[in-house]
Structures are given as structure tokens and as C-alpha cells.
Amino acid sequence: MKTSDFDYHLPESSIAQTPVEPRDSSRLLVLHRDSADVEHRIFRDLSLLLRPNDLLVLNRTRVIPARIFAKKETGGRVELLLLRRRDELTWEALVGGKGLNVGKLVKVENGPDAEIMEILEGSERLIKFSEPIEPFFPKVGNIPLPPYIHEKLSDPERYQTIFAKEMGSAAAPTAGLHFTPQLLDELQQKGVKIAYVTLHVGLDTFAPVTEDDPEEHKIHTEWCELPQETADLINETKRNGGRVVAVGTTSVRTLESVGVGNRESGMISNSRFPTPNSQVSAFLGPTSIFILPGYQFKVVDAMITNFHLPKSTLIMLVSAFAGREKILSAYETAIREGYRFYSFGDAMFIL
Numbered sequence: 001m002k003t004s005d006f007d008y009h010l011p012e013s014s015i016a017q018t019p020v021e022p023r024d025s026s027r028l029l030v031l032h033r034d035s036a037d038v039e040h041r042i043f044r045d046l047s048l049l050l051r052p053n054d055l056l057v058l059n060r061t062r063v064i065p066a067r068i069f070a071k072k073e074t075g076g077r078v079e080l081l082l083l084r085r086r087d088e089l090t091w092e093a094l095v096g097g098k099g100l101n102v103g104k105l106v107k108v109e110n111g112p113d114a115e116i117m118e119i120l121e122g123s124e125r126l127i128k129f130s131e132p133i134e135p136f137f138p139k140v141g142n143i144p145l146p147p148y149i150h151e152k153l154s155d156p157e158r159y160q161t162i163f164a165k166e167m168g169s170a171a172a173p174t175a176g177l178h179f180t181p182q183l184l185d186e187l188q189q190k191g192v193k194i195a196y197v198t199l200h201v202g203l204d205t206f207a208p209v210t211e212d213d214p215e216e217h218k219i220h221t222e223w224c225e226l227p228q229e230t231a232d233l234i235n236e237t238k239r240n241g242g243r244v245v246a247v248g249t250t251s252v253r254t255l256e257s258v259g260v261g262n263r264e265s266g267m268i269s270n271s272r273f274p275t276p277n278s279q280v281s282a283f284l285g286p287t288s289i290f291i292l293p294g295y296q297f298k299v300v301d302a303m304i305t306n307f308h309l310p311k312s313t314l315i316m317l318v319s320a321f322a323g324r325e326k327i328l329s330a331y332e333t334a335i336r337e338g339y340r341f342y343s344f345g346d347a348m349f350i351l
Contacts, residue, residue, distance in 0.1 A: 001293060003209045003217075005324060007310045008331055016340035017151040019158050024180045027346040029334055036326045038333055043178045043347055046304075052191030053242035055233055059173040059250045060196045062164035065141025065156075068133075070106040070114065072097065078106055080114070080127065081144055083170050083202055084223075090128045092120060094203070100125060111136040144170060144203075146343050159343075168200035168223065174306045174343045175248035193242075195233045199224040199250040199287075208311045219290040219313055224254040228282040231258070234299060235279050243301035243351075249314050252321075255280075255299040257287040291317045293324055302351040307334060307341040322350050 020026050023043075030039035030049065041049075050056065066082040078097030085091050095116075100106075104116045112133065118126035133140075143156045153159060161176035162184075188194060200223045209217045234255070237244055246252040258280050280299060290313065303321060308314040319327045330348070339346045 001214060003212055003214045003311050006209075006214075006312075006315050006319060006328075008328055010310065010335065010341060014335055014339070014341045015148050016342060016345035017149055018153075019177065019344040020340075022180055023162075023178050024183045026178050027339055028178075028349055029330060029337075029339060029346065030349045030351070031322060031326065031330045032351060033322045033326065036329065038330055040337065044180075044183055046183065046349065047186045047190060049349060049351070050187060050190070050192045050245065051242070053193070053237065053240050054245055055193045055195055055237040055242055056187065056245050056247060057195050057197060057230065057234075057251045057255060058161070058163055058176055058179075058247045059199055059254070060161070060163050060165040061169040061173060061198050061200050061250070062167045063143060063160055063169045063172050063201075064167050065137045065143055066170050067142040067144040068108055068111070068140050070108045070111075072099070072104070072106055080106075080108075081170070081203070082127075082133070083124070084200075085168070086126070088132055089130075090117065090126060091133070093125055093127050094123050095125050095127075096123070108133070108136065108140055111140045146171065148342060149344065163196070166198045166200075166225075168198075170203050171201045172343065173199070173201060173248040173250040175251075175304050175347060177344070178304075178347055179247075193233055193237065195230040197224065197226050197230055197251055197254040199254045201250055207313075208309065209313060209316070214292060214313075214316060217290070217313070219288060221286040221288045222250075222253070223285070224257060224287050225284045226254055226258050226280070226282055231281050244299055245302045245304065245351075246300045247304045249303075249305055249308075249317050252300050252303055252305075252317065253287060253289055253291070256291065256297060257289045258283040258299070291320050293320045295320045297321060302349070304347055304349050306343065306345055306347055307331065307339065309342070318348075318350065 026043045028041045028043045068080050081094040083092045106114050113130040114127050117128050211217050
């Protein structure tokens with residue numbers, strides 16, 4: 001297995017720059033894993049594809065306005081993209097600007113001072129603010145759209161899911177952007193159950209794998225939570241013959257990170273997974289799970305996901321679920337049929 005095995009060519013014109021309205025009017029490519037058959041539908045058709053007793057699992061993380069601007073003592077402007085909060089004052093961040101070495105001070109525009117405490121990998125820095133930055137978000141923070149989106153977003157809430165609740169992500173769990181309150185109500189009236197997890201998305205998730213062998217890639221950890229209520233619904237769904245349908249790769253990673261006997265170390269990784277159909281239980285903490293082809297899924301029976309970047313850990317994850325050849329073939333079909341790709345693009349339902 002090579003990283004190049006997960007590459008494909010995407011015309012720039014296929015990258016969605018703006019979201020569609022209403023949210024559930026986006027297109028939905030349905031991929032049947034057993035036959036490799038493909039259907040072309042609209043997202044709101046999900047109510048026709050899900051069955052009573054299915055469980056839909058949504059990630060309720062909320063994107064923080066983590067893109068802020070500051071000035072160096074010399075007056076030069078720098079950009080800070082907050083990635084992870086370590087404590088009340090300290091954050092891991094990507095920095096844009098020269099000379100941001102340990103001890104350097106910057107002043108957030110209309111906000112507090114910040115000091116570079118440590119150089120991490122590449123342009124990442126550990127930054128300590130003079131006071132908590134969160135209260136300043138309404139006037140200094142900007143929603144950090146992915147770099148392939150060049151259009152200005154008129155409504156920042158459009159990069160949040162309608163069920164976003166827990167602040168902490170540097171990027172949206174984009175498969176969830178397609179849901180409307182009406183669609184969720186319709187699904188519940190049909191007998192589909194809804195459950196929630198939280199995984200705070202880091203930008204590292206979307207970064208291309210640069211190693212020739214993907215198994216040598218070091219995936220960064222992300223914080224996740226699976227409440228006991230959700231664990232109970234998963235176990236009930238499995239007992240009743242329903243399907244656990246993960247919305248987005250973030251929900252997949254959370255669901256596949258939990259299980260009986262898998263939490264002794266306090267860190268969920270690729271080791272010691274439960275057997276299929278075993279009980280899952282609540283979990284709160286970091287996960288470093290990296291799902292590659294050959295992985296045996298323990299909890300997820302179907303997934304809803306957007307189209308992913310070439311050579312990313314996410315296209316490797318969906319390839320592990322459906323098969324690399326089927327995924328790349330489905331992507332070719334989607335490009336040919338004019339589907340819109342990436343964050344504001346269309347969706348896939350893999351079952």
C-alpha cells in the first residue's frame with residue numbers, strides 16, 4: 001500500500017466555493033459496498049434510505065472563530081490560527097509571519113498580548129495569552145475556512161452544523177452541514193434514532209500524507225467524547241438489528257475509538273479494539289486512531305461523508321470502509337456527473 005494509491009485528479013472547477021440553499025438540497029451519491037452500484041439522489045432523500053431502528057450519529061462540535069490577527073512589536077502583522085487549547089491561557093496555534101521565535105511578543109488587534117512559548121512542528125507554536133482569549137472572540141475572531149475556499153462567506157453560521165454545540169473545532173464536521181431541522185424531524189418520525197458524539201476537529205486531519213508509506217504517517221490526536229446515552233443507543237441498535245450510521249469521518253473516528261477493554265491507557269489508538277458486536281461504553285479523552293485499508297470496523301455499519309482531498313487520511317478511511325477501487329471509481333463518477341467537492345460540496349452515503 002502506497003500513499004499514491006489514494007491520489008486522483010480533481011478539476012479546480014469541481015471544488016465548491018459556496019454552500020447550496022437549502023442545506024438538504026445538495027446532491028447525494030449512494031454507494032452500495034456489496035455491489036459497487038451507485039445511485040444519484042438529493043440529500044433530503046436520506047429519509048427514503050434510512051430505516052426504522054437505524055441510529056444516526058452526529059458530531060455536535062462547534063467551530064471556534066480561531067483565525068485572529070496580531071501585530072509584532074515592530075508593527076508587522078501576523079496571523080494566528082488557534083488549533084488546541086492546552087489550558088486557560090495557552091494554545092497550540094499555526095502562525096503566519098516571520099521571526100516568531102520563543103520569547104517574541106505580539107499584540108492581538110483589539111485583544112490581549114501573547115507570547116511565543118515554544119516552537120512545535122513547522123509553523124506551529126505554543127502561545128500564551130496575557131488573559132483568556134475566548135471573551136475576545138466576538139470582536140477579534142474569524143471563522144477559519146479551508147484554503148481551497150476563496151469566496152467570502154456572508155453568513156458564518158453556514159460553516160456550522162445546525163446541531164453545533166460544543167466549542168472546540170478548527171474546522172467543521174462538514175458531512176453534518178447538509179442537515180436541516182425539518183429533515184431531522186422527518187427521520188425521527190420515521191423511527192430513526194438520533195445520537196450525538198463530540199470530536200473537536202484539528203486541521204491536521206485534512207493534511208495530505210507526505211510519506212510514501214501511509215503507515216509511517218503520524219496522525220495527530222484529537223479530543224472526543226461518547227456519552228453514556230449514545231453508548232446505550234448504539235448497544236440497543238445493535239441488539240435490535242438496526243444500523244449505526246455515522247455522519248462524517250469525525251463521528252466514525254469517535255465510534256471506532258471506543259469499546260470494552262480499550263481505555264486502560266487513557267489514549268485510544270489502533271490497538272486493542274473490541275470484537276465486532278461487543279458492547280461499547282462511554283469515553284472522554286484523546287484519540288489517535290488512524291484507519292487504513294485492512295482495518296475491521298467494529299461499530300459503524302454505514303456512513304455519510306463528503307468527498308475528500310487526494311492522499312488525505314480521510315480518503316484512506318473511506319477506502320478502508322468501502323474498498324479503495326470502489327471509492328476511486330465513485331469519485332470518478334462524481335467528477336464526471338458534476339458533483340461539488342470538499343467542505344461546501346455534495347455528500348456520499350456509503351452503505
